[in-house]
Amino acid sequence: MYNFKEFLRKLNEHSGVSFKLVSEDGTVWFDSTINIDRQNLIKKEIWLGNQTANLLLNKDFEICASLLKYSIESKYNEIFSIREQVIIDMLEGRGVSTEALYSALPFLHNKCTLFLIAVDKNIYDSLNIIKQLYNSExxxxxxxxxxxxxxxxxxDEMEHAISMREAILSDLYTKCYVSYSSFEGGAVELKKSFDDSLTCIFIGKKYDLKNLIFDEESLLLEKIVYNVNDHVKHEVCEKFKDKFIKFDSEIITTIEEFINNGLNISEAAKKLYIHRNTLIYRLDKILKDTGYDIRDFKQASIFIIAFLMWKERRI
Known part of the structure; x- marks a missing residue:
């Protein structure tokens, strides 16, 4: 019931009509026209969700084209709306039987990745871009x-996350956050993966992180800092606020890039488009203003935690 390709096979078998279904990107969903002369095929455009596809069939069965088109479009929409509803039921904690789960989403038998994308605007246009990138059941x-x-x-989840974000940015020019989490299993694991990805986006926005692609591992420090109790955060912020308040946007950007590049002076200087000596001068200034040399790992660790807490209060 849930397998679109299996439906197409049965449609061919029961109707006796040979046809070929090809999506707009060239993906062949089904083809039983191998032994038919190409010149005897006619082409009809049909819709698979938000995308077009071509239905090719023998001229002798042209009278069946409209009914075939309606059957394929209806079944496609039915199948994929059911799959989406199964996911919604899992995310909202409604019971989904194991049989229904794996019938609708057979790929859950293997390791899966859930990507969560947040955009400032044009969410439906963004969805269409993603559907064009991944036109597969x-x-x-x-x-x-x-x-x-x-x-x-x-x-290569990170590569896919980068591709999704770049595709949306290049077409829509809207701020776009992407987080992802991998899992194996059923409804419970999928729900946890969604919640983890949602937390990553929340924390990324909370601390105004410049890298807008997140996963649990990359945000482990930020998650720890976020969960520190408010009393400790207040004490730390009070200790550092007079130091951090002196920072202008240039110094704040310098700190963020230096941290993001693992305290590597050469790499951070490249990302900042400044000379290495200029970065060293700025780091010396931070040491002079705060008493912390963030080139030293231990001092940098304390500084980064305090800096994140300060940003949380500031934003």
């Missing part, structure tokens, strides 16, 4: 609340 992309959820089997 093995990948689900949908809107849930104010986020785009992308679910499937992915390798």
């Amino acid at each position: 093995e990948v689900i992309s949908m809107i849930y609340k104010e986020y785009i959820v992308v679910l499937g089997n992915f390798e």
